[in-house]
Amino acid sequence: MTEEIISNKVGEKIILLGNEGIVRGALESGVQFVSAYPGTPSSEVGNTFWRIAKKVGVYFEFSTNEKVALEAGAGAAFSGLRTLVSMKHFGLNVASDFFMPLVYSGVKGGMVILVADDPSCWSSAQSEEDTRAFASLSHIPILEPSTPQECKDFTKLAFDLSEKFQIPIMIRETTRVALQGGIVKLGKIVKGKRKGKFIKDPHQFSTMPPRVLEMKKELLEKIEKIKKQISEKSLINKIYGNNKSEIGIVTSSVSFLYVMEALKYLNLNIPVLKLGFFHPLPDKKIKGFINKFKKILVVEELEPHLEKEIKVLAKDINLKLQIFGKDLLSETGELRPEQVLKAVAEFSNKKLKIKPVLKIKNPKLKIPKRSPQFCPGCPYWLVFNALKKAVDPKKVIFGGEIGCYMLAFYPPFHFQDYLFCMGSSVGVAHGIKKSSNKQKLISFVGDSSFFHSGIPALLNAVHNKSNPLIIIMDNQTTAMTGHQPNPGTNKTSMGNSVEGAKIEDIVKACGVKNLKIINPIKQKEFIKAVKDSLNNKINEVSVIIARRPCIYI
């Protein structure tokens, strides 16, 4: 049975997630090069290509980190190939150093960057980010689909725009778009047949001053052109309902769906402007829309980016316009349909009969939250059980990081005193040990995180002589997000055999002398190694590689 997502039955309607819609859109655009670093809620983009790349003749890799993924994708796009790069919001933070000048230089082959935000932090520790802010930082054009069908359509549009204006285009999803299932009508899969060739052009690809300032100017001109020629005219910025009204709603992304649901429920006919372009915004279209109203409501998740833009535009044309947004809707957490319903009702002075919410009465039935936990048989049980026996948890600082081992935060272990981003546990550990050498500290880092961004921190700790104990939780896969390969695995994302990088070789090359590699099933040996490392008097970094594969590989 051929997988539905690569079906050639044009016109067939199938169910896809938003992320799968992105994949299909790329396939229908003749994509040839795809790179990603996994992260919920973006992972299905990479996972799907990982499965189908060989069958459809597309190059795919899970890169070492998001910055490298973007750089690899850019190299392919500089060489003329159509390229897709996928990551979650935090990934763009990692990639941003390269990302900013990439928007300046632009590309030859079409390049689409998919970034998925996670309002409510369903699967994201560290912070609740709104990636749209990167529009003002970098000027990159950003499209925001609402449904899986739009994910496909917007991806195709993005490839065309990217090639026409020689600029990367971002598609920004949120969790309820990325993991929303819906009907997608299939178009034709286009097989990309371009031969990649990098044509020397330092004028475009070397961002040296003073040329870099010219590039900035050219970028701003490009954006102005995209605004006038595309965004102002595009059907993805669409007005729904053209009846006479004194009030209107401006919205985007999944919020649009909640607005339409609220209007249906309240039996209201309020004109709605749905913006598929977040950047550049169609200023004239927005002005034309808001001009006739007494008041408008802006419905968007997270930060009030649209609301602020519209307030500026309103000053030119409609000084009396009342603009509502974050005064009726939360800036924290995702929007829910009932919140939007309430806001729309309040905004339109429609009475909403809300029954008091019934609550569970029986106190015995107020069950606690079911925390996620290590899978039965997970090697990390062994590591943390050994640590429980080796140390007094009250007297040791535990540095956490992004990966399955962050579940040690929850019962029964509570082994996590700080948690920030990928690669940070060792960096912070070094600073703590330099400031407070008497305190004992164990810093955890997974194999994929170590490759991703842990290595520079280890080098720093060794070179600058602090002495944390670093436990590299080597389960030989990127387990949390679905067992994707990383540089340590013996197979590439394309399924080719390679010799995986050896963590111990890297650790030794960083200058670590106190290194042990232990399978945590050997509990006694593990406990002894932890005790020895914490109690030694040498002022040096100690590393234990806890090596035992994830039970699912």
Place this chain on the structure above:
Amino acid sequence: MKEFNIIISGVGGQGVITLTRILAKAAIFDGYDVRTSELHGLSQKGGSVETHIRFGSMTGSKQIHSPLIKKGKANLIICIEAQESLKSYIYSSKESNTIFLINDFIKPILGSKIIPPVKDILKEIKRFSKQVMSIPASKIVKEKLNKEVLAGVYILGWTTSKNLFPLKRKSILKSIEKTVPKKYFLLNKKAFDLANYD
């Protein structure tokens, strides 16, 4: 076409996502528009899982839009783990005539000292819904097919045989065939049919 809203809740690993896919595809076969919502990643590792499935009209004033179901607006709530019903109840209401199907199966919550009896849970849930049914799905599939993960498909068969949702039996079977790996299709079909002949 009237809209129909289903919540499926359970614990990571119980097949909630697969069940969601089966229902969504079956709804397409029956000519509905479909929206679903699910979560992946961190929260799924042994944590609570809750998915939303809505189907209804493709166009016109009854068209469905949101992938999420509003509180109190579910027509059917399937709980593959009984304690999860104590969270999913917010989507039920007597006005919506919500039907509650609760698997008579408890997976203890780590760190919780109390494991409430299923009958106490049912009693409480009855305050929110006129039709609360408990089904020993896990027990039956374990006894007859020796695979607890089939409980969800068994409940689907049960729901179909009792006409509790407007999806056709043959559409669901076709959808199961298209959703589960080929080698497991017959086993899934057995679990589905098991309930039909009860």
